Amino acid sequence: MPVNLTLRVQYVVWDRTLSRLRVHGEVDQTMNKIVGRGSHHTINVPLNKPLTIIKERWLNHQVERLSRATKQRTPPIIVVSIDGDEYCIAELSDYGIDVKANGRARLPSKLEADKREKALQRFFKKATMGLMQVWQRNHALIVIIGVGFVKGQFSEFLRSEASEIAESIVYVRSVNSTGLAGIKEALRSGVLSKALKNLRIAREAEAVEKVLERLGKERGDVTYGAEEVSHASSLGAIESLLVADLAIRDAEEEERYRIDELMKQVEKKGGTIIVVATEHEAGQKLLALGGFAALLRYSIEWS
Numbered sequence: 001m002p003v004n005l006t007l008r009v010q011y012v013v014w015d016r017t018l019s020r021l022r023v024h025g026e027v028d029q030t031m032n033k034i035v036g037r038g039s040h041h042t043i044n045v046p047l048n049k050p051l052t053i054i055k056e057r058w059l060n061h062q063v064e065r066l067s068r069a070t071k072q073r074t075p076p077i078i079v080v081s082i083d084g085d086e087y088c089i090a091e092l093s094d095y096g097i098d099v100k101a102n103g104r105a106r107l108p109s110k111l112e113a114d115k116r117e118k119a120l121q122r123f124f125k126k127a128t129m130g131l132m133q134v135w136q137r138n139h140a141l142i143v144i145i146g147v148g149f150v151k152g153q154f155s156e157f158l159r160s161e162a163s164e165i166a167e168s169i170v171y172v173r174s175v176n177s178t179g180l181a182g183i184k185e186a187l188r189s190g191v192l193s194k195a196l197k198n199l200r201i202a203r204e205a206e207a208v209e210k211v212l213e214r215l216g217k218e219r220g221d222v223t224y225g226a227e228e229v230s231h232a233s234s235l236g237a238i239e240s241l242l243v244a245d246l247a248i249r250d251a252e253e254e255e256r257y258r259i260d261e262l263m264k265q266v267e268k269k270g271g272t273i274i275v276v277a278t279e280h281e282a283g284q285k286l287l288a289l290g291g292f293a294a295l296l297r298y299s300i301e302w303s
Contacts, residue, residue: 003030003031003035004030004031005027005029005030005035005041005043006027006028006029006030006054007023007024007025007026007027007028007041007043008025008026008027008028009023009024009025010024010025010026010040011024011025012024012249020044020045020046020047021044021045021046022042022043022044022045023042023043023045024040024041024042024043025040025041026038026039026040026041027039027040027041057264059260059263059264059267059273060267060273061263061267061272061273061274061275065275068200076091076092076093076098076138076140077091077092077093077140077141077142077143077192077195077196077199078090078091078092078100078131078134078135078140078141078142078143078168079091079092079142079143079144079145079183079186079192080127080131080142080143080144080145080146080151080154081145081146081175081178081179081180081182081183081186082127082144082145082146082150082151082154083146083147083148083150083151083178083182084105084107084120084148084150085104085105085178086102086103086104086105086178086179087101087102087103087105087123087127087130087154087179088101088102088178088179088180088182088183089101089102089127089130089131089134090180090183091134091140092183092187092192092196092199092201093199093201094199094200094201096201096277096279096280097180097183097184097187097201097280097281099180100130100133100134101130101131101133101134102130102179102180103123103126103127103130105119105120105123106119107119107120107123120150120153121157124153124154124157124161125161127154128157128158128161128162128165131158131162131165132162132165135165135168139168140168141168141169141170141195142165142168142169142170143169143170143171143172143173143186143192143195144169144171144172144173145171145172145173145174145175145182145183145186145191146174146175146178146182147174147175147176147177147178147182151172151173151174152172155169155172170195171191171192171194171195173186173191173192175189175191184281187201187202187205187281187282188205188209188281188282190206193206200277201277201280201282203274204242204274204276204277204280204282204283205280205281205282207240207242207274207276207282207295208242208276208282208283208285208286208293209282210295211224211242211286211289211293211295212285214295219299220296220299220300220301221295221296221297221298221299221300222293222294222295222296223293223294223296223300224289224290224292224293224294225289225290225292226290226291226292229241229262229292229293229294230262232294232296232300233262233265233266233269233271233294234265235300236269237294237296237297237298237300238266238269238271238294238295238296238297239271239272239294239295239296239297240271240272240273240274240294240295241262241263241266241271241272241273241274241292241293241294242274242276242286242292242293242294242295243259243263243273243274243275243276243286243291243292244275244276244278244283244286244287244291244292245275245276245277245278245283246278246283246287246291247259247287247291247292248275
C-alpha cells in the first residue's frame, strides 16, 4: 500500500550490497491509519527514488556535495599495478578503490631468457583478459604503474595485442610497491593526481597526506583531535577542516550538533570543509587521528 510519510530521522544506514539507503525514524506526519504518528518506521531509498529532505539549516559543504552528486559522474579510472611477481587491476572512483582482478606470476630467472619471455607473455595475456573485462563496461581511462621495466613491457604488449584497450592508456608511471599497495602508494604520492584531478578521493587523500606531512615535520600550523580542532576554530585559524564521515554518521545527537556547530564556525570564518570517506585509506588514517584534523593558516602555540 503506497503511503506518504514524514520521518523525524533517528539514524541512517547505507547498504552497499543493494545500493540503497535505509532511513529509520519516528513518523511525524502521515495520512495513513495503519502507520500511526509516533510509531517507528524504516524507509528503503534505492537509486533514483524521489526524496524530500528537510533541515533547519544546510551547511555549505552539504550543499556542495549534493550539487556535485547530481552532476554527471566522472567515469572510474582503471589502474593496473604490475611487475614480475603479480598484477592488480582496480577501479578508482569518487568513493574509493575497488579491486577487480589480480594474479601472480612464476617467471623463470633472467638467466633463462627464452623461458622467461614465454612465461611473461602468458602472464601478460592473463592480465589483459582481466583488464578487458573491466574496461569493456565503460571504456575508462587506464593508468599503468609498477616496479621496474615490466609495466612498460605490458604497455607495449597491449599496444600490439589489444590496441583498442591501449588507446585508453593515459599514464605509465613507476612506484616502489607492488599490487594493491602500489596503487595506494601512487594515490598518496600524487602519481595519479593528474588522472584523478576530478575525483573526490584524490582531493581527500592529498589533504590527509598534507596533514601527516606537517605533523611529521612538527609544524605548528596543523592540529588533530576534536578538542584541539575546536580550539583552533575558535581562534579563526582553520584554513581546511578534515572530518571523517564516520565521525559524523556514528555521533550521538548531541555530539553531531557540536560537529555541525564546529563546521558552521569554520565556514563563517572563511575555512573549507573536507568530509573524508572512510572507505579508502586516507579516511582510515584520519580516523586514526580521532576523525578530525585541520590545516591552519598560521602556527598556534599549544600549552
